[in-house]
Amino acid sequence: MARWAGPRVLLALVLLAALPGCVRKEGSTPMFDWIPTESAPKRFPMRLLRGDLFFADGKSIYVPDQRDVSNGWGKRGSVHIVGDALKPVPVRLELEWFSYTEDRFYQGAYDLPVERMTELFKKGVTDPDTGRPQGFERIIVGMAPEGLVSVWMAAGAEVVEVAAFTAPQTPQPWKRVIDNPRIARGDFIRQVLKEHLGAEGLARFDREGVPKGLYPGYRVQYRWGPQVVGDGKPKGLWTRSFNGENAHIGHAGPAIPRDSRPVPSEMLLDWTAPDGMPLSAKIFFDEAEIFAAFAKLSRGDAKHPLAVELETAGQTVSVSLRDDQYVLPLQKAAIEVYRGR
Structure with missing residues (x-):
């Protein structure tokens, strides 16, 4: 089964440690x-x-x-x-x-x-x-x-x-970042940004700068839940959100039940098509489109699904945000379907 995972570190240590969840x-x-x-x-x-x-x-x-x-x-x-x-x-x-x-x-x-x-x-x-x-x-x-x-x-x-x-902005001596007076502050910052962002990312930063309120906005929660519909039997669903949270839903339900959730940035779905073929799909949401959809359907306290629909005998995927009145197709989402294990 395909899944996301963070970096793995193998430690050859003998630790006096409890089993997971023990104290x-x-x-x-x-x-x-x-x-x-x-x-x-x-x-x-x-x-x-x-x-x-x-x-x-x-x-x-x-x-x-x-x-x-x-x-x-x-x-x-x-x-x-x-x-x-x-x-x-x-x-x-x-x-x-x-x-x-x-x-x-x-x-x-x-x-x-x-x-x-x-x-x-x-x-x-x-x-x-x-x-x-x-x-x-x-x-x-x-x-x-x-x-x-x-x-x-x-x-x-x-x-x-x-x-x-x-945290508040505070004055600090520049030498806390680099203690080399021969390198100008602006030049060093530009060099670091080029290394971390690459040419495309640096060009985007030059165009857009740092949008105000971006990361506090990512923390807004909505009453929604993922829903898989159509042809196929889902095996696992992973959601990565703009606020940095990850959530996993499997055979036994969610690892942690959530009544409200932040806006998702990516999803990974594993399922079995009607012909028995194991399939997976990575879904990358367009930020502007999905935030606009949630803003439109966020009225009141009603919970609404973000539907992942399996179509064409379970071989293709589409996504939409829904409530009791609207179905908003997320047409700009990039979806990659591939054979699973």
């Missing part, structure tokens, strides 16, 4: 097996100067820093194995970074939603395909334009946003 307590403090990692949008690279997750006892673990970040919003980044495998839930985040596309420094310190994070760590998720328990193994710290900070927790294919903050 060890030191005194009254529950301990979980997780590591921190960083994230930033591909279009808007950042330089993470310092990131620390603090525990209630004042100790901390660092988010991998002193690096340029543009791995994708909500995606797992670097992995540093430091300290004990089992750690308490962090209570506070402190973060400093530089935004290359804005030529700005940001800095902030924020209390984290400890109760919610603890509940997620304790419950974990159940893999919708295998029925096996999976623990949350990553805390992802993301930096976006306009000082937006998002914090996600990841368990297998599932990524859930647990907090978001806005």
Whole structure:
């Protein structure tokens, strides 16, 4: 079965660690097996100067820093194995970074939603395909334009946003990014953007700049759910959203039930056609089209489906957003259908 997955790191370590979802307590403090990692949008690279997750006892673990970040919003980044495998839930985040596309420094310190994070760590998720328990193994710290900070927790294919903050712009000495007075600041920024964005991405940035309110807008939730209709038997559906979340629905239903969801950016569907052929489809939504569709159908509290329709004996795919009055075909969505396994 085809699926998305984050970077895989094979560790030849002997760890005193619990099974997914299990907890060890030191005194009254529950301990979980997780590591921190960083994230930033591909279009808007950042330089993470310092990131620390603090525990209630004042100790901390660092988010991998002193690096340029543009791995994708909500995606797992670097992995540093430091300290004990089992750690308490962090209570506070402190973060400093530089935004290359804005030529700005940001800095902030924020209390984290400890109760919610603890509940997620304790419950974990159940893999919708295998029925096996999976623990949350990553805390992802993301930096976006306009000082937006998002914090996600990841368990297998599932990524859930647990907090978001806005950091203020702060003055910092330029040598915190590069301590070389022979390289002009503007020249260095241009060089970094060219390396991370490529010629096409840099041309787009030159045309559009940094749209205001883009990433806060990605966080808006709507009452909708995916629906597969037509010729074929669905086996698994993965959704990646503009706000960095990932969701997985399998034989046993969703890994995490959601009453509302952000706008999806991509979908991956596995199904079996009526003739028994295993098929998969990758669906890439056009950003302007799908946000306009959700804005039109977001009236009231009624839940509406985003329908993936299997047509022509289950061999072709179309998508539409629907409610009790309208069917809005998403005609600009790019859909790739291929034979599965």
